Amino acid sequence: MAANRKRKSALPGFRFTMGFTVLYLSLIVLIPLAGLVVKTAGLTLPQFWDTVTSQRVLASYRVSLLTAFFAALVNVAFGLIVAWVLVRYRFPGKKIVDGLVDIPFALPTAVAGIALTSIYAPNGWIGKLLDPLGIKVAYTPLGITVALIFIGVPFVVRTVQPVLQELENEMEESAALLGAYRWRTFRKVLLPELVPPLITGFALAFARGIGEYGSVVFISGNMPLKTEITPLLIITKLEQYEYSQATAIALVLLLISFALLLVINTLQRWTNRRLRSA
Amino acid sequence: MAGAVTTVTTLSNEARPKHLTEPRPVRYLLIAVALLFIGIVVVLPMLTVLLEAFRKGWSAYIEALKDPDAMAALRLTLITALIAVPLNTIFGVAAAWAITKFKFRGKNLLVTLIDLPFAVSPVISGLVYILLFGAQGFFGPWLMDHDMKIVFATPGIVLATMFVTFPFVARELLPLMEAQGVQDEEAAVSLGSKGWRTFFKVTLPNIKWGLLYGIILCNARAMGEFGAVSVVSGHIRGETNTLPLHIEILYNEYQYTSSFAVASLLMLLAIITLVIKGLIEGKLARSRHGQ
Structure with missing residues (x-):
C-alpha cells in the first residue's frame, strides 16, 4: 500500500x-x-448473419422483446399508482407494502417461476378461473408476460418514488389556487416531472425482462417459434454443443442490453439533473 | 442498473393538505388498485410457495429438507456464497475507495464497467465461463491436461455467481462514500494516521451500514442465482446442484411438495434479507443526514 x-x-x-x-x-x-x-x-460474417437471423432465432427475439415490452408497460401503469399511493397517502400496512415491492428483487427467480406456473396452470388458482373463459396463461406468451411483470415490479416503483418525494408542492399549490382541477394539475404539472423516471423505470424493466431466464423458463412451455425466449435458445444451443451458434445469439442479446444500458444511463443523468435543479 | 432499484426510501406519514390531494373516493380507489396489484403479483406467489410446501403436512416438509440431495445442495449454496460474497465485498470496498477518494481520468467509464454485469443476461454470465474453461474453450485443453475442472464443477458455479453479484457492494458504497467526501480521512492522515488505520478507524465506521446493506443484497442474489449457475453446473445431483437448481430438478420430476419445500427456504432467505434491509435503511438515512 x-x-x-x-x-x-x-x-x-x-x-x-x-x-x-x-x-x-x-x-x-x-x-x-x-x-x-x-x-x-471465429465465425465468418455470412455464418454469423445466418445464425442470428434464422427463423427460430428471429422468433425468439420476437417473443423476448414483445413480452418484455408489454410487461414493462403494465409495470409503468401500476408502478406509478403504487409509487403514488406509497408517497402521498396514509393507509394501514403501508410499510409492509413498501417492503413487498422489493420481493421480486430478493426472491430467487426459480422460486418465482414455479410459484407463478402453479398459479396460472389450467388447474391453478387463477388458471382455473381463466380457463373457462378460454384464456390460457401458462405455456403461452401471456404466461411469459406475467412472469416478467413480477420481475419488473421494483424497477418502476423505485425510480418514480424518489422523484415523487422530491417534487415541490409550490407548483401544485399555485395550480390549485388558480382553480385547476386535480386531474388537470396532475396532467399539466406533475406528469411532465414524472415522465423521465417513468421512462427510466420502463427501460430498466424492459432490459431485465429481455435477459430474464429463471422465472420464465417454467411458465413458458418453451415451444420453439412460439414461446421460446432468446436466453433459453442460447442454453438449448449449448446443450446441443452448437457453441458458436450459442455465442453468436448471445452477442446479439448482449448488444441489445448494452444499447439499453446506454439509454438508461443517459436518462438517469437527465433525471438527476432535473432533481438537483428543482 | 438493476441495482439502482435499491434506492433508500423513507416513507412520510403526514397527511397532505386537502387542496393538494385527491377526493376521498379517488384516493381509496388508487389504494385499492395498488394493493390489488401487489397482492396478485407479489403476495399470491409467496402464499403459493407456503401452501404447496406444507400441502402434505409438516413431516413431509421436514422430510423434503432432510433429503441428502437437498442437504448437499444447501451445502454447495452456502460454500458458493461464502466465497463469492467476501471477494465481491473486498472488491467493492477497494473500488469505492479508489473511485470516491481520488480524481482520475476514465472514472465514468470504470463505473459503467462495474455496472456491466447488471446488464448481462444471467445465461450469458454462465456462457462466458463455458467459452473460457469448457472442453472446447480457450483454456479447456490445458485444464484437461492438468486434470482440472472448472465448469460443471464448483469453481465454475462460484465464478458465475461472482460475475452475477459483482456490482452489488460497490453500487451501494459509491454514492455513500461520494457524499461523505475526503475530509475525515484527510484530517486523520494529516494527524499522522497510517493507511489501514485510517480506513478501519475513520472510513469503516462511516460506511458500515451501507456496506452491510450491499453485503446482504449480494448474499441474497448469490444464494438465489439460477440462470448463470444453471449453465455452468452440469446438474449432477448431490454434487453440482445448488438450492435453486435442486428446486428445478424436483419440479421437473413432479415432486412438487419437495420442490416447494426447498423453495420456501429460499423465500425465507429473501424475507429475512428484506427485513434486515428495512432495519438498515433507517440507520442509513440517519447517517446520510448526519453528514
Missing part, C-alpha cells in the same frame, strides 16, 4: 485499490466478456 503523494489527494492507497479493482474487474468480467466476442469473431 504505497502512498501516492504526487496525486492531488493526500490519501494513501490509490495504486493498491485501483490496481486491485482493475485486476479483479478484468478477471471476472472483462476477459470473460471479451472471450464471447473473440469466439464470435
